Amino acid sequence: MSRLGHLLTPIRTALAPFQADAPLAARFRARQIQAVLRLTPLTMLANVLNASIVGLSFRNELNPLLLVAWALCVLYAAGTGIDAWLRWRRFRTPTTASPGALSRATKHAALLAILWGIVPVLMMPLGGPEARIMLTAIITGMICAGGFALATIPTAALTYVAILGLAAFIGLLRIDIPMATELSSLLLVYALIVMGSVLSHARTFGARLMAEAEGERQRQLLGLLLNDFEENASDWLWETDADGCLTHVSARMASVFGRKAQSLMGQPLLGLIAHTLDRVPEDERRAYTELRSRFDSGQAFRDALVPVVLDNETRWWSITAKPLCDSAGAVTGWRGVGTDVTQSLAAQREVQRMAHFDGLTGLANRNHFHDALSRIEDSTEVPALLLCLDLDNFKSINDSFGHAFGDGLLRVVAQRLLGRTRRSDVVARLGGDEFAIIRWGEVSPEEAEELATRIIRSFEDPCEVDGIRVRIGTSVGIAMAPKDGHSGEQLLKNADIALYAAKFDGKGRFRFFDYEMDTRARRRLFLEHELRGALTRGEFQLAYQPIFDLDSGHISGCEALLRWHHPRLGLIDTQECIAVAEESGQIESIGEWVLDAAIRDAAGWPAPIRVSVNLSLAQFIKPSLCDTILALLDAHGLPAGRLELELTESIFLRDTTDTEGHLRALRGAGIRVALDDFGTGYSSLAYLRTLPLDRIKIDRAFVQAITHHPETAAIVRAIIAMAQALRMDTCAEGVEDIAQLNALHAEGCHTVQGFALAEPMAASALSAFLAGHVSIPALSSRRRSPTERQTGSPH
Secondary structure (H helix, E strand, C coil), rough: HHHHHHHHHHHHHHHHHCCCCHHHHHHHHHHHHHHHHCCCHHHHHHHHHHHHHHHCCCCCCCCCHHHHHHHHHHHHHHHHHHHHHHHHHHHCCCCCHHHHHHHHHHHHHHHHHHHHHHHHHHHHHCCCHHHHHHHHHHHHHHHHHHHCCCCCCHHHHCCCCHHHHHHHHHHHHHHCCCCCCHHHHHHHHHHHHHHHHHHHHHHHHHHHHHHHHHHHHHHHHHHHHHHHHHCCCEEEEEEEEEEEEEEEHHHHHHHHHCHHHHHHHHEEHHHHHHCCHCCCHHHHHHHHHHHHHHHHHHHHHHHHEEEEECCEEEEEEEEEEEECCCCCCCCEEEEEEEEEHHHHHHHHHHHHHHHHECCCCCCCHHHHHHHCCCCCCCCCCCEEEEEEEEEECCCHHHHCHHHHHHHHHHHHHHHHHCCCCCCCEEEEEEECCCEEEEEECCHHHHHHHHHHHHHCCCCCCEEECHCCCCCCEEEEEEEEEEECCCCCCHHHHHHHHHHHHHHHCCCHHHHHHEHHHHHHHHHHHHHHHHHCCCCCCCCCEEEEEEEEEECCEEEEEEEEEEEEECCCCEEEEEHHHHHHHHHHCCCCHHHHHHHHHHHHHHCCCCCCEEEEEEEHHHCCCCCHHHHHHHHHHHHHHHHHHHEEEEEEEEHHHHHHHHHHHHHHHHHHHEEEEEEEECCCCCCCCCHHHHHHCEEECHHHHHHHCCCCCCHHHHHHHCCCCCCHCCCCCEEEECCCCCCHHHHHHHHHHCEECCCCCCEEEEHHHHHHHHCCCCECCCCCCCCCCCCHHCCCCCC
């Protein structure tokens, strides 16, 4: 029962998405029903149209009386829905609804589902192939459309989809075709997916209602606090003659001016206020001009704001006044009240600031950003540039140093963004480590590229927080209006797609949006969804690429490479798989599986041969990494010296002391450590000098160009010489022909791997490969001596 209760928890949560008192719950129910009723005319029209098609198609196969009775029932159900919609329109959108209203909606949905469930059960076996296809299309559309239309009332939606989906399942089973079982099962799966979508939408809808209710409550609370403040604020009375000179001064007014009441008598009220304006900013002086125009109009006015400087402090007064008139209607003076509203005005401004600006960074918040973005409308085509930014590796840094450090880092990032943009730009923090920049007006692609490049380069220098220096990069997605979107929502979506493309291409770069990216983004979302169950479904496999020792010519090790065989898409590109796993937070579990499988396979290889396993940054920063690996080695009986862990240069983003501690723990346990893809990242010589490493792996980009570009050969030569000086060996990746192999051997490279020697292969094929005592072909050039490598000459 406990397992069943656990499985039913999401359903219960969706069916009761909010907890509120009775009045608030009644308002929520009304919102649920209103969301459904808005689509009622369209859905009922679809019911009538589909019923007409079914009736015409089966008029000769089914008893006419039975067919007419069924059609009348559908019309009755549709009429009931239209009647409810008309009553809703007549009463001007009721603000509350009883639980019975939801119950009636559920019963109506069940009635429609039963009526349409009759169609596949009774009519599917009677129709021909064309009729069956038509029925299947109608029922599938009814399931999907009905589920989504009723999604805000989850009990109605689930009831409708469950009844109609089950009926369709039974109807397909009754037809005599070879794939009836497969089709019925597929339709049932679609119905379950729709039900899952209903639950997700119901939770989102309920959360939105709760957020709106909480926001309204907060606004009411702030209003009450401000009103209470204003009611208890001190005010003063005054009166002037026709010339505006004071004829009555209250004691409170005298104390506000810091003078005796008698000294204020006869003084012009506007003159006393204007006397202090020379120390007020120009934009605030306009308030005095407006106040004077109110007096000149001869009409009563309320709450005219004006700044006054008293004791070197700017105060804001609210002036309310009415004219004093004689029997002829001529103005003989003014009488009114003044109130110091400085604190209440500051409170209002703070509330407004909090509603539009991020409390952590001081940048515009999501609300302010969307308000600004709403200027872009379909009809106006406002030119604008939108940049979406996402910090690279922020999650790892936040997990390593804590949330307080992460908050400080976000403040540093905000200051750098403000320093690289204009004052007229909207710089916003959308949440987490997501930022956005809006620049209004015509912006050329070259200017957009220059801005994105300037922002990316601003993060090349480490950020310092609390004495700790870390490297944090950023990726940028660029969309331009109206070219990439005629609405703010569309422009933001396309900028997000461009941002994902930038991160997928390697981070620390920018990308302009193009419409091919939309297809890639949809694929990425699909892969992220499929990846969540890939481990349990056994879709992952390991392939092993042998690593050859150039001195002996024999295999010294094998690198474990992850392969994802998707049942529908086939073999997924490894880089794409790893990128999706890292961004979706699934890389740790997949990495642990790779370690376990690689160590298990390597335990059956001949003793000298090592296994190399790539380690993600998320795995590396876990304090328990060394203990976990040692436990796996002990469980499978593999000596620690036969395991080599490959790390990329992203470890340099972290604190060096912490990184060095992790590496020394691994080395102390006997595990070898290699630096992968050297030359493509930060490549700091200081890190190579201080970090305990065994091997440097030369990136394939250098290997493939070594025989064509002397400059590349010089770089490879320098890497090998540096590694030898630091007592490390080297391994060249991506060797694709014998010429590259000879060049690497001549430069003194220790080990190589690539298609020219052996392609990655499954564990079973590798065992036979190793048993064959394979060695690399004879090398045509001898190894150069250190002196020859320095001079570049073999003589």
